[in-house]
Amino acid sequence: MSRIADFGYCFGKRVFSISKNLVMHIERRDFLSTLTMASAATLFSGNPLLASLAPKKEKLGIALVGLGYYSTDLLAPALQLTEKCYLAGIVTGTPEKAQTWKAKYKIPEKNIYNYQNFDKIADNPDIDIVYVVLPPSMHREFVVRAAKAGKHVFCEKPMAPSVADCEAMISACKTNKVKLAIGYRCQHDPNIQAYMKVAKEKKFGKVMMVNSAAGYLDNRTTHWKQNKKLGGGVMGDMGVYALQGARLATGEEPVSVTALASTTRPQIYNQVEETMMFMLDFPSGARAACQTSFGINMNHLQINYEKGWLKMEPHSGYSGNKGSMSDGTIINYPIQNQQAKQMDEDCLAIISGSELIAPGEEGLRDIRVVEAIYKSVETGKNVKI
Amino acid sequence: MSRIADFGYCFGKRVFSISKNLVMHIERRDFLSTLTMASAATLFSGNPLLASLAPKKEKLGIALVGLGYYSTDLLAPALQLTEKCYLAGIVTGTPEKAQTWKAKYKIPEKNIYNYQNFDKIADNPDIDIVYVVLPPSMHREFVVRAAKAGKHVFCEKPMAPSVADCEAMISACKTNKVKLAIGYRCQHDPNIQAYMKVAKEKKFGKVMMVNSAAGYLDNRTTHWKQNKKLGGGVMGDMGVYALQGARLATGEEPVSVTALASTTRPQIYNQVEETMMFMLDFPSGARAACQTSFGINMNHLQINYEKGWLKMEPHSGYSGNKGSMSDGTIINYPIQNQQAKQMDEDCLAIISGSELIAPGEEGLRDIRVVEAIYKSVETGKNVKI
Known part of the structure; x- marks a missing residue:
């Protein structure tokens, strides 16, 4: 009852969805009759039983x-x-x-x-x-x-x-x-899900080594990506794709990292790094070498398993992610629109x-590694995560 | 005259090729008549003028x-x-x-x-x-x-x-x-020479990032490769191929390195590393991420330039090295026998x-980096070369 109480009460002609800062007023008539009404789904979300009983909001x-x-x-x-x-x-x-x-x-x-x-x-x-x-x-x-x-x-x-x-x-x-x-x-892209599945099912045995690179030439100079106070730096932006290449390819969380930051355009990248290279160790013994840059067009992933390989290029693009495996399997699922999916x-x-x-929690997993990467750059040492 | 004097004198019916520890006796008749006689080429090597005049030893x-x-x-x-x-x-x-x-x-x-x-x-x-x-x-x-x-x-x-x-x-x-x-x-392989040429001629502009991996699963336990005193460790063996992937792809010598050594089979690799990962900086600003291992089958090279890419797989095999470039160029020169060539x-x-x-001197260039790599592993820091 407590969970239900958290989510809403029928109260006369109105339904009140109550949480600390939210009071939504919905006409009961509308609540029962329409599928497009705002908040109906919200109201019942989080409670599988209620959700299954609730009228579904289509959009x-x-x-x-x-x-x-x-x-x-x-x-x-x-x-x-x-x-x-x-x-x-x-x-x-x-x-x-x-x-x-x-x-x-x-x-x-x-x-x-x-x-x-x-x-x-x-x-x-x-x-x-x-x-x-x-x-x-x-x-x-x-x-x-x-x-x-x-x-x-x-x-x-x-x-x-x-x-x-x-x-x-x-x-x-x-x-x-x-x-x-x-x-x-990426996690919604069946092309990416394909290599995540290979790791999970151990199709080629254990993951041994991952190479993962994601970058593009960004010629902007005053975007937040070049601004430290706004949370810039390539690591959080494109670097997360390079990191995910390794995390999703292994299905594991890294336990240590050694990183190197650099720039070839210090006039622009004087607050944040233009390029980050980092090497990761995973609990299974798998390792990854990742690179990301605002100065280099690159987007490729290579996974070497005990008994085969898988490669993707691109692996984290907005479209056209595709790959192949050592057994001849091709990965090439067309997607109309990634963001829509x-x-x-x-x-x-x-x-x-x-x-x-x-x-x-998935975003946090990445940022935990990103934070360790910056610590490694700062200390010049391998950092446990 | 001094150079000629270093290499040999005609002396009656005999030719004496004189250096500190070498005295070769060659019948003058044979010297003039046969092309297969030992040491004739040796005798004239190092002096282009003499070499052009000398009878060529065929084998x-x-x-x-x-x-x-x-x-x-x-x-x-x-x-x-x-x-x-x-x-x-x-x-x-x-x-x-x-x-x-x-x-x-x-x-x-x-x-x-x-x-x-x-x-x-x-x-x-x-x-x-x-x-x-x-x-x-x-x-x-x-x-x-x-x-x-x-x-x-x-x-x-x-x-x-x-x-x-x-x-x-x-x-x-x-x-x-x-x-x-x-x-x-590898340097004799036209497939490798093809990507060396791309760097030299700047076909796609500057080299920005190199990924280079070379390794194989070695199940031997008592070979010199597992023995430190005999000069073992993967870095000098397969690692030199991973390193050359970066050196030959850039046409430059690295100026600093950060390396990580590891093993997943400590019972075998207790004297030397099973796996080495290292990141290189080059004077032009190009960078490379290299991996080598006696525990992982891998042999691939990816070069990202300012305006294109080139990839090879395998890139340092005994045969079948081949690749492709972003402009559609295929690299695939057949070689009958690498060692013979x-x-x-x-x-x-x-x-x-x-x-x-x-x-x-080319071997030395590699070992200079290999030594820096071991120093980086020992100190846990980036090492200038």
């Missing part, structure tokens, strides 16, 4: 926080393709952007927020999920505020600049009984109350 | 020192295919092996030596070249003894366990005016007095 409303390149060029277009969610609102610090988006995507004025009035989103039943697409240094604040507003949260990678931030974000979402998914596209699957998990593919 | 006589697997299964068969040299003699500590080889390859008794009487090879005109195929710890001794015997020297890789050894070997060969070639197959080309360089493809 959850997403509010994008931060309207930079990734929101503009990738998430918003993807949200035109999604089946389980739609672009319901925006949160931006730039009024001009608000007007452009409002017109382009027919977003109601009431679903447009700025960073100051953002917390009022708690009262907006159109918004089920807040997707935080801000610079990493702002993730903690906005994830916590979204959680306190009773909204489920999607958070872009890197999850945050520190383990402490990640833990605070996970804790806030738990306390407020909302889900937290990290915007990891990611958001749809995360929404489905929220609607059905099932496990998220990449919850906050 | 130089090689004596293999050490009749282990590599001599038995690879070099001796290759010497049945060579056009510029032939198996003229053997040096072994095992009388039974001597008898087997004598019968199999019709080696005259006078061309068979043991480690004690080896120095008498100085008086044997059949032997132009001594090929040292012993455990690395014995390379210095036998290269120096061969040089003192006035013979050109081929030395298997790794050249020696230390830079000091390499320098002593180079010095001894210089002093005795004989050539020293390292038994590097290596020995023929080295002999041709000796006969013609031209530069060796992989002289002692």
